[in-house]
Amino acid sequence: MQRRRFKNILxxxxxxxxxxxxxxxxxxxxxxxxxxxxxxxxxxQADTALRIEEWLSSPGLQSPK
Structure with a gap:
C-alpha cells in the first residue's frame, strides 16, 4: 500500500x-x-508557531559547528 502524497500550494x-x-x-x-x-x-498558537518558524529560517541563525 502506497502513501498518498500531495503538494502544498501555499x-x-x-x-x-x-x-x-x-x-x-x-x-x-x-x-x-x-x-x-x-x-x-x-x-x-498558530501565530507563535509562525514566529518560531520565521526565527528558525532567519539568516542570522547559524547551525552548530
Whole structure:
C-alpha cells in the first residue's frame, strides 16, 4: 500500500497565517464562552508557531559547528 502524497500550494508560513486568520474569524462569530476561547488559543498558537518558524529560517541563525 502506497502513501498518498500531495503538494502544498501555499508555504508553511502562509498556511499558518491563514489558519490563524480563519480561527479568529470563526471565533468572532461565537458568543463569549469556552468554544470561543479555544479557537482564540489555537489562533495564538498558530501565530507563535509562525514566529518560531520565521526565527528558525532567519539568516542570522547559524547551525552548530
Amino acid at each position: 508555504s508553511f508560513p502562509d498556511r499558518l497565517s491563514k489558519e490563524a486568520e480563519r480561527l479568529r474569524e470563526e471565533a468572532d462569530k461565537l458568543p463569549p464562552g469556552q468554544e470561543r476561547e479555544i479557537l482564540l488559543r489555537k489562533a495564538r
